[in-house]
Amino acid sequence: MDLAVSPRVAPQNAATVLRVERVSKNYGARRVLNEVSFTLAAGERVALVGPSGCGKTTLLNCLGGVDRADSGSIRLNDAALEKLSSDELATLRRERIGTIFQFFHLLPTLTAFENVELPMQLLNVPTRERRTRGLELLERVKLTQRAEAFPGQLSGGEMQRVAIARALAHRPELILADEPTGNLDSVNGENILDLLAELSTELKIAMLMVTHSAEAARICHRSLHMRDGVIVKETLGA
Numbered sequence: 001m002d003l004a005v006s007p008r009v010a011p012q013n014a015a016t017v018l019r020v021e022r023v024s025k026n027y028g029a030r031r032v033l034n035e036v037s038f039t040l041a042a043g044e045r046v047a048l049v050g051p052s053g054c055g056k057t058t059l060l061n062c063l064g065g066v067d068r069a070d071s072g073s074i075r076l077n078d079a080a081l082e083k084l085s086s087d088e089l090a091t092l093r094r095e096r097i098g099t100i101f102q103f104f105h106l107l108p109t110l111t112a113f114e115n116v117e118l119p120m121q122l123l124n125v126p127t128r129e130r131r132t133r134g135l136e137l138l139e140r141v142k143l144t145q146r147a148e149a150f151p152g153q154l155s156g157g158e159m160q161r162v163a164i165a166r167a168l169a170h171r172p173e174l175i176l177a178d179e180p181t182g183n184l185d186s187v188n189g190e191n192i193l194d195l196l197a198e199l200s201t202e203l204k205i206a207m208l209m210v211t212h213s214a215e216a217a218r219i220c221h222r223s224l225h226m227r228d229g230v231i232v233k234e235t236l237g238a
């Protein structure tokens with residue numbers, strides 16, 4: 001990466017990647033998301049912060065096409081998610097979105113390399129290209145030596161680095177991360193945040209990250225503060 005460019009400098013004149021307009025969602029009689037609106041630009045990292053149960057994961061699930069909003073509009077570049085069928089939504093998720101979770105969600109029976117390769121396999125990327133890209137990504141997250149290790153043989157920090165490589169393997173337009181450091185000690189957590197900042201700047205990927213405000217301050221350009229399904233304020237940094 002170009003070290004002259006600080007990962008904290010907000011991208012200038014970057015194209016809008018994600019446009020969320022007045023998204024609402026109910027579970028039964030309960031309104032979990034209430035008219036949520038914001039945009040994300042290429043290379044921009046935005047933190048989503050707020051107390052447990054305020055709707056952060058539900059919002060990520062709607063943006064990632066795992067769940068559907070009841071009203072409002074979610075546009076990922078040219079695609080309006082509310083207009084897609086379930087199959088089209090699943091395809092969009094596989095092709096265009098990368099997801100990172102608190103508990104890594106690696107497949108235990110696949111090696112680190114095979115976990116990174118999997119999203120490319122699902123998209124029928126040719127074997128040779130899968131190998132090149134997979135090894136490049138493992139090198140980028142400093143895990144070349146652990147390519148043949150299984151998740152059970154890796155530390156938490158290493159597992160999350162595999163998960164980051166996997167999330168980037170299919171060159172997504174948007175990364176959704178749900179408490180990516182929530183299961184790591186502070187040193188490993190900071191390393192993961194630095195890595196996410198570097199990679200999203202370098203690859204110009206938009207990233208929405210559920211996190212605690214203190215850690216988000218370091219690497220995010222903006223923070224959205226959520227309470228009871230509403231974005232109550234937006235701040236620079238955290």
Ligand SMILES: Nc1ncnc2c1ncn2[C@@H]1O[C@H](COP(=O)(O)OP(=O)(O)O)[C@@H](O)[C@H]1O
Binds near residue numbers: 055
């Ligand atoms: N599948 C579901 N069915 C019913 N209620 C749900 C479901 N998923 C989440 N909820 C409720 O929606 C609210 C928001 O949950 P969530 O988005 O997981 O919050 P957060 O990630 O901010 O902790 C919570 O009250 C939760 O209990």
Ligand SMILES: [Mg+2]
Binds near residue numbers: 056058178
């Ligand atoms: Mg959550």
